[in-house]
Amino acid sequence: MKILVINGPNLNMLGIREREIYGERSYAELCAFIEGACAEEGAECSIFQSNHEGAIVDRIQAAFGTEDAIVINPAAYTHTSVAILDALRAVALPAVEVHLSRLAEREDFRRVSYTSLACEKTIDGLGFEGYRAAIRYLTRERKEK
Numbered sequence: 650m651k652i653l654v655i656n657g658p659n660l661n662m663l664g665i666r667e668r669e670i671y672g673e674r675s676y677a678e679l680c681a682f683i684e685g686a687c688a689e690e691g692a693e694c695s696i697f698q699s700n701h702e703g704a705i706v707d708r709i710q711a712a713f714g715t716e717d718a719i720v721i722n723p724a725a726y727t728h729t730s731v732a733i734l735d736a737l738r739a740v741a742l743p744a745v746e747v748h749l750s751r752l753a754e755r756e757d758f759r760r761v762s763y764t765s766l767a768c769e770k771t772i773d774g775l776g777f778e779g780y781r782a783a784i785r786y787l788t789r790e791r792k793e794k
């Protein structure tokens with residue numbers, strides 16, 4: 650199985666600021682964690698990070714016919730982007746939304762997620778482990794359905 654992992658704006662700043670919310674570890678460490686979690690499940694993985702909505706839409710479209718599933722942390726675009734929602738719906742690949750922090754415990758505007766409307770599942774508040782849970786869902790649990 651080929652899994653595309655997409656990380657949205659500012660996640661490349663992990664470990665540099667707002668460590669009390671997002672943790673101490675860097676974006677490079679998150680990528681290593683994701684690669685390890687995919688390897689554990691025998692999945693191939695491609696990781697993409699962008700601060701640009703259109704670039705994320707382009708990458709989702711490029712997954713059509715080439716990748717089997719998507720794990721996405723759209724970051725701030727979660728709460729605003731109909732374009733990313735539409736792209737996820739257009740490719741119709743199984744998708745899981747992940748957030749490092751627990752959205753219900755933060756500002757009210759973070760409770761709204763457009764992008765989750767195209768995802769089978771949303772996992773939040775587990776830090777890096779949320780990505781592993783999403784990868785396991787796509788490789789194991791979903792297969793058993």
Ligand code: CA2
Binds near residue numbers: 663722724751759
């Ligand atoms: O909890 C998450 O994973 C979020 O997707 C992170 C987004 C936020 O807008 C979402 O509401 C929840 C923000 C990512 C920004 O990451 C930073 C990392 C270090 C320093 C500053 C921002």
